[in-house]
Amino acid sequence: MRLSTRSAAFLRAHLVNLVCALALASLALTPSLVPRPTAFQGVMAGLWFMVGFQLGFAVRVAARNLRRRVGHRSSGLSTAAKDAPGSATPGGRRESSALRAGGLAAAIGAGLLLYVLGYGALVVSWQNEVRELVEMEPVDGPGHVAFLASMVITMVVLFSIAKGIGALRDRVGRGVARRGGSALQVRWASRVTGVITILVLILGLIGGGLGVVGQIYQDRDAGTLEGSSPPVLPGRSGGPDSVLEWGGLGRQGRAFAGGGPSAAHITQVTGVPAQEPVRAYAGLSQGADVHARAELVVEELERHGGFDREVLLVATPTGSGWLEPQAIAALEYLYAGDTATASMQYSVQPSWVSFLFDPELPEESSRALFDAVHARWEALPEADRPRLVVYGLSLGALGMSGSFESLEDLVACTDAALFTGPPANSEPWRTLQLNRDPGSPVWQPVFRDGERVRWQSKPGDFAALEGPWREPRLGYLQHATDPITWLDPAVIYRSPEWLSGPASSGGRGSDVSDSMRWIPGVTFLHLTADMLVSEAVPPSHGHNFGDVAVDGWAQVLPGHGRSPGQLDAVQAVIEGIDTHDPTWE
Incomplete structure (x- = not known):
């Protein structure tokens, strides 16, 4: 597997981001109480992938600060090894380092691709197991296409929003620098701008979303269902x-x-x-x-x-x-x-x-x-x-x-x-x-x-x-598969009784997948997402x-x-x- 110079550079620069993104997307795709429509599942995966990618920047900053502290403590170490006999020339070292970095990036890229393919197959098996338990047909080809399309669209939209926020941060930072601000002031102005922008977006989405929902339901309430007559x-x-x-x-x-x-x-x-x-x-x-x-x-x-x-x-x-x-x-x-x-x-x-x-x-x-x-x-x-x-x-x-x-x-x-x-x-x-x-x-x-x-x-x-x-x-x-009944805040920090063991030993309901595991915080988010689709299952399951x-x-x-x-x-x-x-x- 060969990577272009640009791709290799991106992998080296954003490896931590990609690992965080894949970790959160992987958690979002673990099995839950009810199967989700494939397009809905794709939106969830894309959302948590991009959240994880942005989280990676915070992890990188924390790691860089830790290295600096460790570096200060070891600043007295000898540098004699740099001039040891037989060492390579500076040019030779750079060339060798570039070759090794390119090979490492290719190996990392291959590893990430294998993980995505292998984990994707596991996710399909999980979803089909959950679907079988609630008497639904397995995911088919169009379902896979709907999942991928919705995931990619979600990622593109969120990536565009993130790029826009980044451009705004840079613009504010440059403005502070032109006015004579110090490097620290530039950095803090950029960070504060990013935080405020994210908060405004979130609050705007919540407020605007609720306003839209309110208007939609006001209009719906004024209408009459087809088939209803005085x-x-x-x-x-x-x-x-x-x-x-x-x-x-x-x-x-x-x-x-x-x-x-x-x-x-x-x-x-x-x-x-x-x-x-x-x-x-x-x-x-x-x-x-x-x-x-x-x-x-x-x-x-x-x-x-x-x-x-x-x-x-x-x-x-x-x-x-x-x-x-x-x-x-x-x-x-x-x-x-x-x-x-x-x-x-x-x-x-x-x-x-x-x-x-x-x-x-x-x-x-x-x-x-x-x-x-x-x-x-x-x-x-x-x-x-x-x-x-x-x-x-x-x-x-x-x-x-x-x-x-x-x-x-x-x-x-x-x-x-x-x-x-x-x-x-x-x-x-x-x-x-x-x-x-x-x-x-x-x-x-x-x-x-x-x-x-x-x-x-x-x-x-x-x-x-x-x-x-x-x-x-x-x-x-x-x-046993109704998320509305089990959506308890205690699930955030404590494993619930309805997931205490396999179904065969009575540790969960017979239609709850044995592959579902309690994950702190994640299981609660699963229940929240499941609540939105809890009616989209046959009778005897979910909220039907x-x-x-x-x-x-x-x-x-x-x-x-x-x-x-x-x-x-x-x-x-x-x-x-x-x-x-x-x-x-």
């Missing part, structure tokens, strides 16, 4: 006799109120005479605050007979107002439409924005709605009350479960609860996990023999425990719970009377529901 059947917000206008429900509210099964379709699927399900929903603009919206929802329930149904569900949506259609429809099919669902919007932003900038809002909204519904429910004669049930998915689970002080408070106030994909800081989920029965794994815990609370990843998990499950029941739908909604409700809220054949028919319908790609909701 209800013509009674019992729906925005429909006949509704106190809430269709236009004010928000994008996801309109999808909820205008969607779901009709009584005729429920009868067609189950063979049981059905009623039209009640769906009450208030949009963000419909009320001055959460309490005003909650009162409107209660008024809507009363107007449509929601308090006369067998089951009354209070559900908290995700950040943008989205309610998982499988979970709501599953309950309506199970109880032949003799249900009422109450919910309301608290934000137009996606869940991750709502969580970062107003983490208490989901809980505040949930508590306001539940308290308003519960107060009206409690005023009814005890014999006439519907079964009061609560539900939440992801940020909605965090909000609704946080509305109660403890497990005891939750079961005292409700007849059943189902929480799906709870975030790591959810309560009482976190306390229940920490106090689970000895020997039960963290991704499939058992708490007090499952007497009140049980966890499910796949249909049948709830019923797998042999002991009695007393009512009111609390059920959690939870996957559509396949367990029917069995979840059937077990948490028994008494529906559906036969195994009817449950199978409902399951087939639920699996075919279009969720409208909820990844960013």
